[in-house]
Amino acid sequence: MDVFLAVAGSPDISDDVKRSYYQEYSGQLKALGVSLSQTSDIALIVAITGGSENEIMANARQYNIIVAWPHYNSLPSALEAAAALRDSGRYTKVIALSAPKAHLGDGVIKILRLMELIKAGTPRFGLIGSPNPWLVSSNMSLVTTDQITIDESLAGLDINAGLVDARLLLRGAVSSEYDERQIAPATAYARRLLDIARSRGWDGLTLGCWCFDIGSIKRRGWTPCISLALLNQMGMPAACEGDMRALYSMYVLSKLAGGPAWMSNVNYAEGDLLVLTHDGAPPAMAEEYSIVRRSITNAPAAIRARFPTGITVTLLRVSADLKKALLLKGITIEPERVEACATQIGVKLVVGTARDVIEAGLGNHLAFVLDDVYEEARDYLIHLGARVIP
Structure with a gap:
């Protein structure tokens, strides 16, 4: 099971901040047994602030998981982008965490299994x-x-x-x-x-x-x-x-x-x-x-x-x-x-x-x-x- 990982934020968020979030969630995914791949048709996108919508859209794939939290207008941004992705026919799930850099938990594995099941088509x-x-x-x-x-x-x-x-x-x-x-x-x-x-x-x-x-x-x-x-x-x-x-x-x-x-x-x-x-x-x-x-x-x-x-x-x-x-x-x-x-x-x-x-x-x-x-x-x-x- 592999995913494309991206971090999205408002235009004024520095690359260093984005890099720290990337390192956090790449480590979490690897610990869960998930590989990272640039070519995967499943994207896990971490929306760290409001104003992330355009970056989320730019990094989206056919199947998408958007990770967000209550702070910095992260969740509102994720919900807005998710609606646009669904309107365009792309399967999208939002994971609402309790705080920035909070643990993804095993729930992300079940969502990835769900996406793989959908992709498998008729058995x-x-x-x-x-x-x-x-x-x-x-x-x-x-x-x-x-x-x-x-x-x-x-x-x-x-x-x-x-x-x-x-x-x-x-x-x-x-x-x-x-x-x-x-x-x-x-x-x-x-x-x-x-x-x-x-x-x-x-x-x-x-x-x-x-x-x-x-x-x-x-x-x-x-x-x-x-x-x-x-x-x-x-x-x-x-x-x-x-x-x-x-x-x-x-x-x-x-x-x-x-x-x-x-x-x-x-x-x-x-x-x-x-x-x-x-x-x-x-x-x-x-x-x-x-x-x-x-x-x-x-x-x-x-x-x-x-x-x-x-x-x-x-x-x-x-x-x-x-x-x-x-x-x-x-x-x-x-x-x-x-x-x-x-x-x-x-x-x-x-x-x-x-x-x-x-x-x-x-x-x-x-x-x-x-x-x-x-x-x-x-x-x-x-x-x-x-x-x-x-």
Whole structure:
């Protein structure tokens, strides 16, 4: 991730003053892992005083972050220039700091991720097999889809190639009903799917799972629940059951958060409380986890994850045409367990209500990340023309 850095001020501000601000913010950006580049199409412009408008305009790129503060008419100047840049079709965000040379904070990283997501355009997704038969509201019309069969995805699968990942997974678990050789097919399949996705240029994938297909489970002896959970941890958004809407939602959230997303069934929705369930989760998202039998079929294997409480969570579900999106924010709580999948997460909503979930009309699966990317997700969805609920 790189940006073009500039300092803008009124005409009477000396070069030495501008240089000191440049050194301050170049150091901050480098400490955040951001590189400086004269050729970047993203500009971070520090407006140090009023009267900076013309210099801001002169240094602007297609994507712009203007940094300002309450003193010396810095913020008024930034707001004026930002309006002009937006009028000219250039994407612009203003960061209002508390004081000159105040720290940018991690918020600038989320804005840069947002800009990179916008620049990426329409994602290319892989569909392996077909959506599971119970998914009647999972299609998307505005993504590029490349479809292969499940048999193609399994061709050449080397179980031994999954032993190292299986060993690591078991080492991190508090308990397991299976040994590494029983887990190895699922971990090897995760690596196999990652190779396929990279070779075919996919930005994410979804799999029509054989999790309830008794014949397939008897023939193969395992289910891909762990495979998909690990793929998200490897940086490849991967949704269960062939659900494209869940995949797109996970893709957006994971790109904005810079970490894994997951998806869940909505099993309880009342007032400001949700209980979400699924047979697995990326282990990196869990406070602790166990390897257990898959629900109903008792096949190997699922991840029973226990999520940390008191963490901000952002949740998303988009419509098929991206004209509507359910976007929620909450705090993780210990769930009141229900009779459902192995992994369960409780959410106390602070933006949105259970009523919004029920009445949005967008289907079942909610994608989520354990991070506050609500504002960035909202900006992205509005940029696409979506109506954000609530």
